[in-house]
Amino acid sequence: MPQIVIDGRSIEVASGTKVIEAAQQLGIYIPRLCYHPALGSAGACRLCAVSFLEGPVRGLLMSCMVEAKEGMVVSTQHPDALQFRKQIMEWLMMNHPHDCPVCDEGGHCVLQEMTVAGGHSMRRFPGSKRTYEDQDLGPFVQHEMNRCIHCWRCRRFYQEYSGYKDMGVMGLASRTYFGRAVPGPLESPFAGNLIDICPTGVFTDKPSRFKARRWECQRAPSLCIHCCLGCSIVVNSRYREVLRIEAGHNPEVNGHFICDRGRYGFDYVNHPSRPRWPLVEGRACSWQEALAYAGGRLREIIEKHGPSSAAVVGSSRASLESLGALRLFCEKHAVSGPFLWMETQELKCVRRLLQGQELFVSMKQVEEADTILVVGLDPVQEAPMLALALRQAWRKGGWVGVVDPRGVELPFCFSHWVVHPREMGMALEYLAGKPKSPYEGFDDQGFLKAWRQALARGKRPVMACGTLLAKADFMGACLELAHFLRKEKGCGGLFPVLRGANSLGAVAVSGSEASGLEELLEAIERGELKALVLVETDPLFSFWGKARLKEGFKGLELILVMDYLPSGVSKQASVVMPCKSLFESSCLFVNNEGRLQEATAVHHGGIPISQMLEEANPPRTFGTEIPGGGTCAGWEALAKLSEAMGESLGFSDLPGLRNVLRQRFGWLREVRPGQRILALEPEGGKRWEEIFHSQKEEGQGALSLLLVQATFGTEELSSYSRHSCKMEAGPMGFLHPETAACLGLKQGDLVRLGWEQGELEFLLETKENMHKELLVVQAHRLLDWDKAGRPPEVVNSGQLEKII
Ligand code: SF4
Numbered sequence: 001m002p003q004i005v006i007d008g009r010s011i012e013v014a015s016g017t018k019v020i021e022a023a024q025q026l027g028i029y030i031p032r033l034c035y036h037p038a039l040g041s042a043g044a045c046r047l048c049a050v051s052f053l054e055g056p057v058r059g060l061l062m063s064c065m066v067e068a069k070e071g072m073v074v075s076t077q078h079p080d081a082l083q084f085r086k087q088i089m090e091w092l093m094m095n096h097p098h099d100c101p102v103c104d105e106g107g108h109c110v111l112q113e114m115t116v117a118g119g120h121s122m123r124r125f126p127g128s129k130r131t132y133e134d135q136d137l138g139p140f141v142q143h144e145m146n147r148c149i150h151c152w153r154c155r156r157f158y159q160e161y162s163g164y165k166d167m168g169v170m171g172l173a174s175r176t177y178f179g180r181a182v183p184g185p186l187e188s189p190f191a192g193n194l195i196d197i198c199p200t201g202v203f204t205d206k207p208s209r210f211k212a213r214r215w216e217c218q219r220a221p222s223l224c225i226h227c228c229l230g231c232s233i234v235v236n237s238r239y240r241e242v243l244r245i246e247a248g249h250n251p252e253v254n255g256h257f258i259c260d261r262g263r264y265g266f267d268y269v270n271h272p273s274r275p276r277w278p279l280v281e282g283r284a285c286s287w288q289e290a291l292a293y294a295g296g297r298l299r300e301i302i303e304k305h306g307p308s309s310a311a312v313v314g315s316s317r318a319s320l321e322s323l324g325a326l327r328l329f330c331e332k333h334a335v336s337g338p339f340l341w342m343e344t345q346e347l348k349c350v351r352r353l354l355q356g357q358e359l360f361v362s363m364k365q366v367e368e369a370d371t372i373l374v375v376g377l378d379p380v381q382e383a384p385m386l387a388l389a390l391r392q393a394w395r396k397g398g399w400v401g402v403v404d405p406r407g408v409e410l411p412f413c414f415s416h417w418v419v420h421p422r423e424m425g426m427a428l429e430y431l432a433g434k435p436k437s438p439y440e441g442f443d444d445q446g447f448l449k450a451w452r453q454a455l456a457r458g459k460r461p462v463m464a465c466g467t468l469l470a471k472a473d474f475m476g477a478c479l480e481l482a483h484f485l486r487k488e489k490g491c492g493g494l495f496p497v498l499r500g501a502n503s504l505g506a507v508a509v510s511g512s513e514a515s516g517l518e519e520l521l522e523a524i525e526r527g528e529l530k531a532l533v534l535v536e537t538d539p540l541f542s543f544w545g546k547a548r549l550k551e552g553f554k555g556l557e558l559i560l561v562m563d564y565l566p567s568g569v570s571k572q573a574s575v576v577m578p579c580k581s582l583f584e585s586s587c588l589f590v591n592n593e594g595r596l597q598e599a600t601a602v603h604h605g606g607i608p609i610s611q612m613l614e615e616a617n618p619p620r621t622f623g624t625e626i627p628g629g630g631t632c633a634g635w636e637a638l639a640k641l642s643e644a645m646g647e648s649l650g651f652s653d654l655p656g657l658r659n660v661l662r663q664r665f666g667w668l669r670e671v672r673p674g675q676r677i678l679a680l681e682p683e684g685g686k687r688w689e690e691i692f693h694s695q696k697e698e699g700q701g702a703l704s705l706l707l708v709q710a711t712f713g714t715e716e717l718s719s720y721s722r723h724s725c726k727m728e729a730g731p732m733g734f735l736h737p738e739t740a741a742c743l744g745l746k747q748g749d750l751v752r753l754g755w756e757q758g759e760l761e762f763l764l765e766t767k768e769n770m771h772k773e774l775l776v777v778q779a780h781r782l783l784d785w786d787k788a789g790r791p792p793e794v795v796n797s798g799q800l801e802k803i804i
């Protein structure tokens with residue numbers, strides 16, 4: 001551990017630490033443009049020059065390129081260093097346009113800060129500036145190449161860090177160009193990070209362009225809830241409108257970056273049709289009226305038909321507070337629920353996984369693993385930032401093996417064992433070394449032997465597993481293999497990928513009798529249910545039972561929806577109560593590894609001024625109320641409803657609710673936001689039985705059907721975002737090319753899948769690296785779910801038909 005002196009202060013740092021990093025640990029900020037903690041050093045900008053006065057090297061050197069060594073004495077303020085850095089700034093600004101007043105980066109631009117801090121204010125060079133042509137890079141990223149200072153951060157992030165090749169560097173010397181070979185949308189689902197890492201205004205945020213300056217924005221740290229990983233974000237809002245999301249820094253979760261679903265999915269909160277006032281039978285009214293009506297009707301129904309005639313539904317996109325309040329509401333009024341799961345199968349999978357929670361690891365630990373098994377999971381489509389974490393492990397020399405029947409694509413080389421869903425459990429048992437495996441003795445050119453060897457070599461193994469394909473013995477086999485690796489290596493872990501942002505929170509507050517929506521649907525169809533309270537959920541979104549549910553709703557006496565989305569189900573509701581989103585109220589979520597995380601409100605809500613009618617802005621009448629700002633958090637609306645029914649839930653504000661939840665749920669008591677919950681205990685948490693899901697016998701030529709997720713188009717919240725929708729491809733289905741050929745189909749065909757209870761239409765893509773006995777269809781929002789009953793598990797060739 002070398003000891004080094006910087007500006008008269010001494011520090012001991014870990015071997016390999018760069019001088020620029022050592023200075024940072026002392027709180028000394030050395031100017032920099034090309035250095036980035038996640039990308040490392042490039043030595044491209046020369047702005048981090050410092051004077052080395054004593055030690056193994058002397059003179060003026062780049063602090064990002066020199067490792068701290070014993071005995072070094074460094075000055076960041078030496079006249080030589082100051083003069084050199086001043087000169088560098090002048091050179092950089094020779095070609096950079098002096099256009100800060102019209103540049104969207106102005107106000108949060110690293111180059112602007114360095115220029116001002118370095119005292120550069122006059123341009124002495126009389127020649128003309130270098131100019132370039134800009135490119136259209138798609139709907140997310142604006143390109144203005146004249147502002148480039150050639151720091152290479154963009155190329156290093158895009159190609160080296162994230163593994164995509166369509167954007168890079170072209171040209172030579174001072175004519176170097178950073179862009180695409182031909183204009184067109186950036187292909188990487190992480191492209192938005194270019195905006196954050198470019199230290200100037202070359203890459204800026206297209207959707208929020210020219211809408212606000214940084215200093216006009218309200219900003220707050222928050223969470224992404226577009227998948228289960230819970231990446232940290234920073235929200236920027238102005239005049240009640242969320243305009244831009246930036247990556248927050250969370251070393252244990254997402255590091256410095258986020259994916260484009262998380263960056264551009266936020267626009268659901270600005271949706272022009274978002275509920276802003278309570279509605280009773282379609283008529284806008286006050287909260288008092290809506291609560292009196294809904295509370296009165298609910299009480300009447302319960303008195304007349306019994307408490308089980310009412311049910312409460314939530315979802316894993318709701319905050320822990322709303323989920324907890326749902327549970328308290330059900331207990332207080334003895335009504336059915338809360339139903340928090342689309343499918344009972346999913347609940348059982350998550351419960352089963354929780355039995356191995358002592359093995360759970362963070363995304364940071366995934367990055368540090370040397371052997372990673374990805375099982376039943378398509379990271380880019382289901383939890384995009386996991387793909388970046390896997391790539392970082394691979395860049396450090398790690399081995400990644402994927403066991404999945406789909407045509408999984410990752411931005412690095414990996415080994416893919418294409419296994420049919422019904423055989424996944426068996427494959428994992430083989431890898432865990434179980435005797436008498438059917439795979440024993442069967443090995444396609446040593447492929448499996450190489451897998452066994454890779455597992456044997458690994459010192460820090462991690463298994464990432466999904467729940468989407470969970471079948472038969474699969475979850476149990478996942479846990480067994482993870483335990484086997486932990487026992488063999490003395491370390492190693494499990495990284496579960498779940499379907500909702502708060503899936504673990506939902507399982508932890510679900511009662512032992514909890515079940516999925518199928519049971520609710522059956523109760524509705526039997527006529528046992530008369531009233532439904534739906535809180536931050538829309539069962540009509542890509543649910544196979546949509547048509548049946550819609551039909552069943554007709555027989556209900558009351559449908560009460562509390563939500564911030566203009567959801568399909570709110571259109572059928574007798575009462576709608578508008579809720580706050582997580583950007584408008586502080587709330588807690590539990591991410592996939594059991595980390596309790598807090599989102600803070602960025603503003604108080606209300607209709608964005610940009611959406612106010614012309615005659616309403618500026619206001620002609622003045623009041624203290626925010627237009628459209630009379631929304632409540634889900635938990636608050638439930639507490640008010642309960643009071644309207646004559647029973648208090650035992651809290652009246654957020655601290656009060658959190659206290660009640662801490663008393664009610666032991667696992668919440670000791671943990672603070674940011675920490676992992678180590679013993680998340682689902683109530684009545686008996687050892688869960690083996691995951692069922694019987695496999696149908698498949699006939700000759702039959703294909704297993706899998707409904708899967710896509711980066712854009714299948715996630716509920718982002719499907720209400722105008723920005724994300726621009727990157728959606730239509731609903732896609734996938735077949736192996738040989739299977740497609742046998743069926744008389746080919747890439748690009750529009751195909752209809754028909755079965756007894758419905759049909760779905762999608763565009764066909766063929767993939768070489770998927771299983772031949774498989775049909776994969778994205779559970780896309782644009783599929784006509786009205787026409788789809790429960791999709792079959794197995795389809796045959798006669799059920800697939802080419803339309804065009
Ligand atoms: S485009 Fe931005 S990140 Fe890329 S080299 Fe130029 S200044 Fe650096």
Ligand code: SF4
Binds near residue numbers: 225226227
């Ligand atoms: S990986 Fe998931 S949580 Fe992270 S930014 Fe993307 S969608 Fe959001």
Ligand code: FES
Binds near residue numbers: 034048
């Ligand atoms: S930050 Fe060191 S050369 Fe750019």
